[in-house]
Amino acid sequence: MxxxxxxxxxxxxxxxxxxxxxxxxxxxxxxxxxxxxxxxxxxxxxxxxxxxxxxxxxxxxxxxxxxxxxxxNKEDLFAAIIQRKKSLVFERLKQIVDADKSVAETLYEFGITFGMHLLSEDAIRGQRIVIGVIDRMPELADNFFKFGPNTGPVLLANYLARQVELGRLKPIDDAMYTSRQIGDLCMAGLYRPRLFGEMQEPPPREKVERNVEWAVRLFMNTYGTDKS
Known part of the structure; x- marks a missing residue:
């Protein structure tokens, strides 16, 4: 040298x-x-x-x-904590959609993982913190709620679009909108009571599984094909 x-x-x-x-x-x-x-x-x-x-x-x-x-500052710190948590969850969700499983199995595992995270103590406390400062610090809330390329809803929307191309799902007009609908269905009756304190503890996994199973069945009855 x-x-x-x-x-x-x-x-x-x-x-x-x-x-x-x-x-x-x-x-x-x-x-x-x-x-x-x-x-x-x-x-x-x-x-x-x-x-x-x-x-x-x-x-x-x-x-x-x-x-x-x-x-x-502490705003920078809080934003970094949010991003770290999102990244960890995103990696787990990405492994699920990248696995070679049926659409129903993939949606089920995705819904369970996403739901258990969203209803966890840390996630709920974080969301409450953001709601408490949203009027004074809208940029902090924007960082929390924005849908970037490395977020669960976008990941799921891309997955749905690929399954339509492969003929495993019927045509979907708006994959992103449908992705959010699936998330809402998986959390139906659980998310708001948890967020606003009516449900003091995270729900048992069995309850989340039951919700997700119902949501996936409803979705597949609407969009499923013989290749699903």
């Missing part, structure tokens, strides 16, 4: 890993996860408005200087 090439490689390593072979400031994934874990515990415990950056530094076990290297 020439001196010039070796020098360039060392500069690249410094940018990537920081001095001494350690991650550069703000680029240590483990530290970032540590901060997010601490922030999530604080938000879930006291809510968004009552949470302070001091509370989060104590809970995460980092200095305030370190915290601000990774996140500029």
């Amino acid at each position: 020439s001196d010039l090439t070796e020098t360039a490689a060392k500069l690249m390593d410094c940018r990537k890993d920081g001095l001494g072979g350690r991650p550069a400031a703000g680029e240590d994934p483990a530290k970032r996860e540590q901060i997010l874990d601490g922030a999530q515990r604080v938000f879930m415990r006291v809510g968004f408005d009552a949470a302070s950056m001091n509370d989060i530094t104590r809970e995460a076990g980092v200095s305030k200087g370190t915290l601000y290297v990774y996140f500029k």
Whole structure:
């Protein structure tokens, strides 16, 4: 390796890993996860408005200087927590739609996974937090509710469109609208009581399964084909 090439490689390593072979400031994934874990515990415990950056530094076990290297404010932190949770759920849902199973089986597993997540304690608390600040911070709510390419409803809509092309489903006028309808059917009678506190605990899995089974049967009776 020439001196010039070796020098360039060392500069690249410094940018990537920081001095001494350690991650550069703000680029240590483990530290970032540590901060997010601490922030999530604080938000879930006291809510968004009552949470302070001091509370989060104590809970995460980092200095305030370190915290601000990774996140500029608590809005940034909360948005990152939302995105992390969405990414984890999305990966599980993607595995389901990518598996070689029948349409009914895929929709059933998708509905169970999505429903159990949406009705979980963390998800419900997060949604309540967003609802509480939506008038003052619409951008935070937009980040929570927006349908990007890496979200469950879009993933399901794309799956439905592919199944129509393969002849496994009858034509669907609006795959995105239908995707949302399936989600609503899977959560019928469960989501609103859970969100607004009438249902204090997440429903048992058997109840979610019964809901999803009914929703899938209704959908397949409408759109199913012999190839389904």
